[in-house]
Amino acid sequence: MIWVSWRQHRSQAIAGLSLLAALAVFAILVSTSMRSAFSHDGLAACLARSEGISCPAAITGFMNSFDSVVNISFWGVLFVVPGLIGVIVGAPLLGRELELGTWRLAWSQTVPRTRWLAAQLALVTAGLVLLGAAITAVITWYREPMDRLTGHFINRAYDFEGLVLTASILCAFGFAVLAGLLLRRTVAAMVAAFGPWLVIRLVVEFTLRPRFQAPLTLRQSCPHGCNATMGLDAVPPQTGHIGDWVLGVSINAGKQVVTTYQPASRFWDFQFIEAGIFVALTAAALGATIWLLHRRAGWTA
């Protein structure tokens, strides 16, 4: 079964490796110049000395050079990529077998179909985990100088570092496998799985993530007039500590700056919580698939 599964997903594996290679080339090209700019501008020393307060010009210059390519456009493009990877791999797993009728070949050999499905899922999931981990490693390395300025909590970093990227690939994969079973069409299953994945991804990102744990509140009194850093991704943030995720800043009656934030130390807690959500959804979708395939007595095609 291992060979069969490998042979069926070989071209997808090659495509995945190509994607990874292209990403690595891009990362090396951009990150090399970013790293040299980072050391040339003396940012490391400035950050160590004062969390960046003492060198605003150098930081602004660095951000002007790299913010658009590293953060904004890159994130905009890559945001949907985990979903696309997941549905492209997941939808054909059952959808194409049912669409083309090859299930009658696959499941009439001597391997019962639930065992066939379990083997396929185990191998493809392992492949996706490896791919997700590799992409995560490349992006984490690629972003490293930028992350030293912005921390890991901004979504451009958070979404691609740690566990979340891999977990959300798996989630789209699980949805697409289930959709393939229900719709019996590859392309329809891709579309049907991607929609809910995107909605969940956006809801988690913008509604749930700031609330995974109760935010902390920092009150800074300012008897000589308040001069708050209102930008939420300023360097350093209003809390004065790079990596803290500032959710909101307000000035209370001209005497006090009130900042709500998630401290940088919660990064891995948040990663585990969010990855847990996606993995649970994956498990639910794949569990439903196995159960339906086991229970469903068959199709006449």
Added chain:
Amino acid sequence: MTETARQVIRQGADGGVPALRTDRLGRRYGKVWGLRNCTIEVPAGAVAALVGPNGAGKTTLLQMIIGLLEPTEGQVKVFGQASRANTTQTLARVGYVAQDHPLYRDFTVADMFRLGRAMNLSWDQQLAAARVAELGIPLGRKVRHLSGGQQAQVSLTMALAKKAPLLVLDEPVSSLDPVARLEFMRDLMAAAADSALTFLIASHVVAELERFCDWLIVLSGGHVQLAGPADDLLGDHRLLTVPRATADSELPGTVIERTDSDRHSTVLVCTDPVQLAVQGHAGWQADPVSFEQLVMAYLQRPAPTIGGDPAPAAQRPWPGAKAVTR
């Protein structure tokens, strides 16, 4: 039919363990029965034709036989052992060539064989390789570059190499052109002659089966209309041409189909030849019936009522079928 094949069938009919027996098999899809009360038997070593129009429940029956589909009621026994859908034991006993012979299009022939070896308990790689070599199909060629006939041959080869004692083929030639049909059936029969396997071949095209099959099952409306050794069934039926005024009750045996023209009636009767000789009248003409006429006549009969009769085919009064289906 050869004499040895004949003996094999007789053994089956006389109480040896049949290759296949279904007992009041039924399958419901939602509220609709796709097949019901289906009791058939195929003796070991037979080449059986399962004939019926599209939608007769053939595919449903076959998928229950091979273990892809769980019956709603009734039971399948293959060589005496009860089948359970989607279990290794059941799947290993039956080889299957599905309709349109599905294969993975981006696999090479060698890849397909490797899949067969990986997914089956027993696999005869020598047989598989020798068979495609004989047919001139290159092992390294991708399935999508094979003709329809070659794809059918690869499917059949995989089913043969699985070394299952019962082989089930679902409409094996319906998607092929006439020449490829003929070639496929010829090669299939050569394979059948070389082996001790039992074949069950479903088709809605009667002509292609006539020369090859020694056992006949006619399925219509989800019910078995006729079942038994092909030669006995042909021998038990006569096409009578009688004056139109002749009533059914005057005719020997059971009237299966009657066509009245201006002066004469053509009547297909199921009868004992001896009885026919006794009851025959001057002016009656009795002709042997062809395979196709026989099948068509039974396909056009109304389905027996559901529920009252557990095994409709078994009740019919002809000697060949009776011995087998009881």
